[in-house]
Amino acid sequence: MSEEKLELRIITYMCPTHPVQLYELIMELLEKSLKCYTSLQYESRTPGPFKDRPDPFTSNKVDLGFMTAGSYMRLRKAGNKSIELLPVTPVFTHQMNVDNEPGYFSDVIIHSDKKAHNVNTLLDLRGCTFAYSDEESLSGSKIILKTLKEKGENASFFGSTLRSGSHLASAQMVLSKQAEWAAVDSTTLLYSKKYMQDGGKDIILLETLGRLPPYPIVVNTSLKDEVKKSITKALLTLPQTQEWKKRFAKFGITKFDSNTDGSYDGPAAQMWAVQNEKINIRYY
Template sequence: MDKKQLRFITYMCPSHPVELYELIMHYLEEKLGCEAYLIYESRSSGPLPGRIDPFTKDIVDIAFLSAEAYIEIIEKKRTDYAELLPVAAVFKHPKNRIAKPGYYSDIIIHTDVKEHVKEFLDLRGCLWAYNNENSLSGSTIILKTLKDLGENATFFGNSLKSGSHLQTLRMVVNKQAQAGAVDANSLQYQRQFLHDGGKDIYILDSLGPLPPYPILINSRLDAKLKTKITEALLEMTKTGFWGERFAKFGIQHFTHNSPDNYMFGKEILDNAKKTGIGIRYY
């Protein structure tokens, strides 16, 4: 009898290392006794607009995507064949003291301006980098923060769209931008590849927590298989070999997740719809 094949897709790269999603795939192959392959889609943080839906067309079984992409799927009611796997990763972060699922947005500056920038409000008039307009960690949480401070997107002197958290990081390191907001887990992993471990980068503040990274699963899959996938991820840290490998990407363990965890993210996105961070001045 042929082994069950599982079809994975990740929309989280290059901001997240593709090796993380390869590791999850390899882990599930071993735990479930199946074979799997991974599709890497870097052009969007979720299903590409105007393209066939991978779940509707039954071409993927498991998808890793951003919280904002999942919220859009819910709002557009494209959930006939895609459902939230009730499990999410818990990442290590200085502010995540009680090990909850979710992630943070790190506001970064170059150490050269550290002497003059002590808090967020000191960034007024700066050259700001962001990955894209819909990103919770790169844009919309920043707009919410500005609104809470009685400010708006004109607070920044100029804003440059980088295209990814990785590119935002590079722009700040290379002084193409004075500051930016990046996914904290992307920053933590990528620092090891920067000069002197990223000593030129200073984290001014961390905003969050934001909703967990969702994992969607094809609703056509057998219910028992869905349960096995969920249980396998929840048991990941019970094996030292796999736990150590996931720890390299900042993952402490996996825990339970539910659609309720995305209500806060939806509120942030709704509040940001009437404004934008990509404003340029000449």
């Protein structure tokens, strides 16, 4: 009788912000490194575990998860004991990431037509229609609220708002002129723009905000320590080999680097402090 293999049950809440093929590549890497089986759940309706449904980590239905920084910070604040942060995170290329460090950015985008109307800075967008992925997104909404507040503005700055449901949808809204501007996860533009109509040439990057905290990778606390260490080691080392480095580069990943809970404290926690502020309600 053959030896029973470990099966890693993986869930990603990062699609379509990131292409699902990226997580399929991670599955392949882990299967090769850990000599295990993997399965993948793809949940595109929420950036992290649903607030009004049983947590898949608590109910022991998943072992490894990819979610937004905002979702991880929410679970951490709630004292979720079923997850822990893996000390590893992907590092993406970006024109602002000159030091090739963990973290990502929020790209403020407009349609090229807006340039003809003398829109040159964020403050020139007063009264324009704003598209955002969801209220919990650090890059899609919270950093905008924080930046406007620092500039002495409030939510009356927005002409109207459209909740798109994803960063990709926000970018598409700008491209199709349903919205006049949006703030999107920088990695969305990095990979997806080339697949948009005419290569997304009508999307203009107006400003870049951040750096935002790294993308968290979490594991079920019930997973054996040796497996957690093996996953971490595989992600930190294999993508540096020529074969895997080339394959991850297609998704804009230059490497995987170390990560700690401290990444979600300090400035990140201050940004999270605007969680009670609403994008369509005045705040002061």
